[in-house]
Every structure is written in C-alpha cells, then in structure tokens.
Amino acid sequence: MATEFHNLQELRQSASLVTKVFVQRDYSEGTICRFQNKFPSELDNRIERTLLEETVKTLNSYYVEAEKIGGQSYLEGCLACATAYIVFLCLETRYEKVLKKISGYIQEQNEKIYAPRGLLLTDPVERGMRVLEISVFEDRGSGSSSPSSSMSSTGGSAR
C-alpha cells in the first residue's frame, strides 16, 4: 500500500485533472438513492466496465440498506417520536452509520482500484447525493501536453 501511494503521489504531482464524469441517479424505483449502472463512454479506455459496475452495485446495495424500512427503522422512529425526537440530537442514526461505511468503502476503492488508473471517486454525499463524480486525471503515459491545453482540448471536444 505504501509503494502504491508513492506512485500515486508522483502521478498526482505530474498529473492534472482532465475532466469529470458524472454517474447520475436512477429514479426508476422511486426516490430511494440509487445510481445508474450505465458505463460512461469517457472511461472506456481507463477502467474495465465490470469494475465500475461492481462499485456502483455495491454502493446501491449500501443505500438500500440505509433506507430500508423495516423493524429496526420502525423501532428507531417510534422511540424518537416518544422522546419528541430529541434522540436524534444525541444518537447517530442508522443512515449515518451506513454513510460512514460507504465513505470507507469509497476510500478503499479509490486506493485499490481507481487511483492506480488515474481516477478518483467522490463520495456522493458531498454532492448532495445527486451524482457519483469520477475525476479523470491525465495519464502520465498518454501525452505530455500542458495541463491547461489538455483541459481546453477536453472541454472543446464533443462527447
């Protein structure tokens, strides 16, 4: 892990942000938090399709777990109501616990899978759960164009 990090650091210092790819929400099952499993075309040559799909699937399952309405959430809700919801100020809710798990998972995925490929996932909770943001960094081997020109060329190219 340490050696990977060193490589990552070097990569970071010479790499720059090329573009950001967004995986949007999937509302086919209502308002629960779920991301589309559509593979963005910009990442075609950066990462294997299955890896990203696996990540998104796992994230979706975490969100399902967080928003599950069942015995435990009812208990939590009734207890909270009985205490005039003061308990929400004191205890961590199940949702928050799952969100912590999710951010740990994303960090782990970044370290193991995405950073070595010059990508970075941003936790959706930092984007208001609207999108899963994937930052694409310039691959060291892909060219030595200066950062600003690579940015403008990316911005200008039609998708």
Next chain:
Amino acid sequence: MPPPVGTVQPKLQCETMKTCEYQQIDPRALPTPTPAPPPPPPGHSDQREEPRGPRRKWQVFPGKNRFYCDGRIIVARQSGVLPLTLGLILITSGLFFIFDCPFLVKHLTSCIPVIGGGLFVFVVITLLQTSLTDPGILPRATPDEAADIEKQIDNTGNTSYRPPPRTKEVLINQQVVKLKYCFTCKMFRPPRTSHCSLCDNCVERFDHHCPWVGNCVGKRNYRFFYTFIVSLSFLTAFIFGCVTTHLALSKWAQGGKGLVFALQESPGSAVELVICFFSVWSILGLSGFHTYLVASNLTTNEDIKGSWSGKSGEDVTNPYSHKNIFINCCSVLCGPMPPSLIDRRGFLPADESVQTAGVDIELPTLATKSEINVCTQGTKGLLESATLPPLLSTSCPQGKPPSAYTCPDNGPAVNSDPSPELSTSCGARHTASTHGDTSTPRHSKTRSKKSKRAALHIPNPSFDVPVSPTSPDAGPSSEARGHEGASFASLH
C-alpha cells in the same frame, strides 16, 4: 417584462442584470475544482492571502437562510409568524396553568396539569425542531455538474436559437414523471423536490413552506411537523375542554350565578376560550388533512397540483405509495432519518481563497495536494469536506468565475440583510423561472371557522402570491415571478 404565455423561456429572471440571456456554462472558463480536501487545521498558514481563519460552509451558503450557533441552527430568512405561534402557545398554556389548573386540581384530579404540562413540552419541542431543522435542502450543483448537464441537454440535437425545454422524463414504478430543471440550483430536480422561493433552496420531498413555523416542511422535518400539529391539536382540545369544565363547574359551584361572573373571576379563561375556540377547528382540520396525506404518501404540493389525481383523464397513480395505509404511514413517519446534505459546519477547502483571488484555471500543485489528502484522510475528512463550488455556485449564471465566486464573500450571506446585496451583485432573483411549477403552497392557517381545505387557503397554484402577512418584501418580486410561472404552467 413578462414573456408571452406559452413560450419556453428558460432564461433567468434577472432584471437587475444587463446580460440577461441564455448562456451555456463554458467548462473552459471554470477553474479546476478539486475533490473535497479535508479542512486544514485552523493554524495552517500554507494558503494564499488568508486574512481570516478557515471559514465554515454555512458562511457562504447561497440560499436565503440564517444560521446561528456557528451553523448548528438553521432558519429560513423570514421567520414568518413563528414568534406569534410560539407566543400564542406560551400565553395560552401559561394562562391555563395559572387560572384553570388550581381550580381543576382542587375539584377534579391532579393529573390535569401533568397531562397539560407534558403536552405543552411536546408541542414546544416539536415546533422548535420543525423550525430549526434543515428540511432537506439540496446543495446546488457544482459548476462541473452544471456544465455536464448543459452539454447533455444541448446534445439532444436542438439547433434552433431557442434553448431546449428543460424537462426530463423518467419512469418511476411504471409511471411517467417529469423532472424539471432548476435554474437557480443548476440541476434537474429529483422527483418530489421543489424549489422554495422564500428560502431559495431546492428541498427534497417538498411539502410546503409554513409561515407559522417559519421554515419549509420537507423530507427531514415532515415528521416533526406532523407530530407538532397532532400534539397541538391534542393540547388545544385539552385546554379547551379543561376551560369549559372549569367554567361549567365554577358556574354551578357559585350557585348558578352565570357564565359572566365565572369569566370575571377567571379572566384568563376567557382569553383561552377565545384562542382555543378559533384554533381548534383549523388545527384539527390540518391534522386530519395531513393524516390523509401521510396515509396516501402524498405531499401538500402534489395534492394541490393534483399530480396523481388523473384529472387529465390519464390513468395516473401515485408511484411513491406503497398501496397500504399502514406501510405508507410507517415509511413517512418512522422511516430512516436522512442526514443533512448541506454540511453547514464543515470547513471550506483550502483553495477557496485562491479561487476567489483570480482567474487562474489551473492549480496543479494545490489540486494534487488536496487529492492526496482525500486519499489519505479518514472517513471523517471525507464526510466533512465538500468542495467550494456547490456553495459558491450561486445564481450567477455567467461563466465568470471571479465575480460568481466573490458574491457570497461580499455577502453577509447569513445575516439579516443578505438579499439586497446579493440581488444587486449577483442578480439573485433567479428563482422566478422555477416558480411556476413549484407553486409553493403556503400553508396559512386561519383562525376562523372554515372548512378544512379552505383553512389551507392555497393561492392560485400558478402564481406565487403571498397570502399571509409574512413576506411583504417577497410580494412585488413574486408577482413578477408569477408571470414566469404562467409560461411554465403552460408547459404542463
């Protein structure tokens, strides 16, 4: 100057701005936003021109909210008649305890003040929770996201000079639902999300903006609101019953000397009687209405607009309902409590001052350092940090990052008078074009004897006309916005 009805005018309502036209966000003009770095320690001096300490995100929040206790408490900019609500509750309960309880304890039972006290505490706590909680505000889209969305919209092949209509259709549980684009927040609103003009925020599962409570009622505080009105119904009915009992008993105890004598002896009871008599009907009606909404998993917004009533002859059903009253109630009231998405107390990232300083697009060194921090930092850092752009992407639509980003810095965005500054410098009245479809129904409880629906007194859904004496300064501008509303209403 209102556009003609029927035309699609996705441009922004910015009379104060000269360049008031449709402009695509140019990704090249955007500075390089970085993924969320963790907050630097307060003594960190490795930043360009940092005259003040690290700032928290609530200080640059673009919506019209006010924050207290260093971001712990959030209220809408206009507190509406919340002081009146609190005052009425406190006065009525106070009079009850002073004038009626002693008599009733003597003649009936000592449970009465206990029950009354319990209800009173419950009501006040839930009222404060409703008012001071984030209702489910969605943070605004980062410039990158907004640019990405614009690209996608334009790629749908629109070649005419007119910008494309900003709606997107999705299929939810086999039901077609239209998602509208929010010009202020620069994103397609998730289902059931609406933009509140008073708070200038998109709120998830938007129910209505309640002036009595001084806040929007949305996903995160609906259960507090419901508990508040139900317990307030109980409290009002209880006090009313107790006062009536008191007067009746005292009248008989005095040997039938008359109601007037009894009232003279206990003047507080007269006040309580009047207040409770007029409020019990409207509050009971409101509780009944919201119980119906909870049981069918509807919001006031949807009910008013008739989104799922099939009025146009199509076979529409509520796609969010679980088709079972018990499950609907449980999911709305006892479901998991989602956390606040706006992260008010997080620190702004280190490169915020850099972005506000100049037009530099590329800052690789700083960017890379931030990314390293993201990778190495623990979950706490990841959770606590969010980039600058979501907060500083205010209603300045032009691709001019410096001016866009300096707006909130000028602003005492959290103090009593943010909007004039923001209006003039940022043209912050962009909520207009989003209003027609939001039709923020302001729930105004009247205190006269009316039917349950009339008690809600929702104004013309297409126009955001203030009905309650809560937002005088929103009046003129909302009327102007109402015209925009007409053009959008015609889209439906």
